[in-house]
Amino acid sequence: MQKVIIPEIADKQTDHYLSKKGYEVLTVTSPDAATILATAPDVAGIMMFVSPFPNDLYDKLPNLKVLARYGVGYDSIDAEYAATKGVWVTNTPGANAISVAENAVTDIMLLSKRSYEMSTLMHQGKIRTAKQLFGHELLGSTVGIVGYGHIGQAVAKMLSGFGVKTLIYNRTKRPTEYGEYVDLETLLKQSDYVTLHIAATKQTEHLIGEKELAMMKTSASLVNLARGSVVDEQALITALNTHQIASAALDVFDEEPLPADSPFYKMDNVFLTPHTASNTVEAGQNMAFGAAKMIDAALSGQKPEWAVNDPQL
Structure with a gap:
């Protein structure tokens, strides 16, 4: 069973979508580098908020296949570098x-x-x-x-x-x-x-x-x-x-x-305001579901619809 790390709030917003898809879902308050390593170094997919994802983290997560942004911007992730490590980076355009x-x-x-x-x-x-x-x-x-x-x-x-x-x-x-x-x-x-x-x-x-x-x-x-x-x-x-x-x-x-x-x-x-322009029930659900679906697609061997890089190149 593949492990995924997602924010606790996103798991609730999606009514445990990824668990129902058969993944081992590990929830955290907010996925940052230290939390990810402490939770599951063998993680396959991570739903990210806005915390930076350092380039030296990939080698510590050998099973990682996808980083799905809960939102639109992905400036906290080096998507091109992620592709060289075989990792999809996705976002949720228009969700918020x-x-x-x-x-x-x-x-x-x-x-x-x-x-x-x-x-x-x-x-x-x-x-x-x-x-x-x-x-x-x-x-x-x-x-x-x-x-x-x-x-x-x-x-x-x-x-x-x-x-x-x-x-x-x-x-x-x-x-x-x-x-x-x-x-x-x-x-x-x-x-x-x-x-x-x-x-x-x-x-x-x-x-x-x-x-x-x-x-x-x-x-x-x-x-x-x-x-x-x-x-x-x-x-x-x-x-x-x-x-x-x-x-x-x-x-x-x-x-x-x-x-x-x-x-x-x-x-x-x-x-x-403290980076809360997208803090509505509707936008949260849209972003959570969108990111969850991108994780499922990548871990099912498909090309995620909203990929911003291509590790297959």
């Missing part, structure tokens, strides 16, 4: 698209209405100060979407009912009725809200840095539900402190969980 897109639109609304600031002041008993804040209507504003995969497309569709102008930056120009493709500079200069939904790669590392932040309007806001590496965090901290941009909503960071001494905690113009 609606949940993340809804959170992006929610964040844009929170920033536009300054809801977070008002709520914080009210919690502090400063109701008169809260009542003096004024937000903005979205109607007539410009929203820039950086990255136009499943999530970016869903954001554009959702925003279409708000009467906004939508600008899109993406390497591939997919057909769309919900916005206009422009270059990144144009998007940054014209947008009132910039929302990031681009994959984390070497090419997109610090895509938004000091130069790009300086292009944005001083009244503009940035939403990042992609990956921390897409933004130069120190440059963003400076831009927010100096009011180079007005505000930000951040779900991802260079270091996660966000360290207790991060300057972001002291800023009243930043709305923070």
Whole structure:
């Protein structure tokens, strides 16, 4: 019986799908290198959250055949190296698209209405100060979407009912009725809200840095539900402190969980969430089932539908 390691929550979300398929399922809170080695060095398949999977770990797991990401991004795994070790790497494209897109639109609304600031002041008993804040209507504003995969497309569709102008930056120009493709500079200069939904790669590392932040309007806001590496965090901290941009909503960071001494905690113009944009019952089930099915496919000798590498090459 082949062993698989999966997060405990994923086992519940799939109603023990892999156990019913005949695998020996070992559940852990979150699979990281130390936990994997302590649980089952002879494991054949692992469902991964976002913990890094070091390249030197493969030789310690001789039976490993598949790493299935519970989610879309797989930047914590070197998929090309995994292929050289005969290991499939898979993800679950589109599984969390609606949940993340809804959170992006929610964040844009929170920033536009300054809801977070008002709520914080009210919690502090400063109701008169809260009542003096004024937000903005979205109607007539410009929203820039950086990255136009499943999530970016869903954001554009959702925003279409708000009467906004939508600008899109993406390497591939997919057909769309919900916005206009422009270059990144144009998007940054014209947008009132910039929302990031681009994959984390070497090419997109610090895509938004000091130069790009300086292009944005001083009244503009940035939403990042992609990956921390897409933004130069120190440059963003400076831009927010100096009011180079007005505000930000951040779900991802260079270091996660966000360290207790991060300057972001002291800023009243930043709305923070702990990498939970896909934390809905529906997205969780979609990601868990998708990853479980990829494990089953790989361990059954099939090519997983959502493989991001190919150890057969």
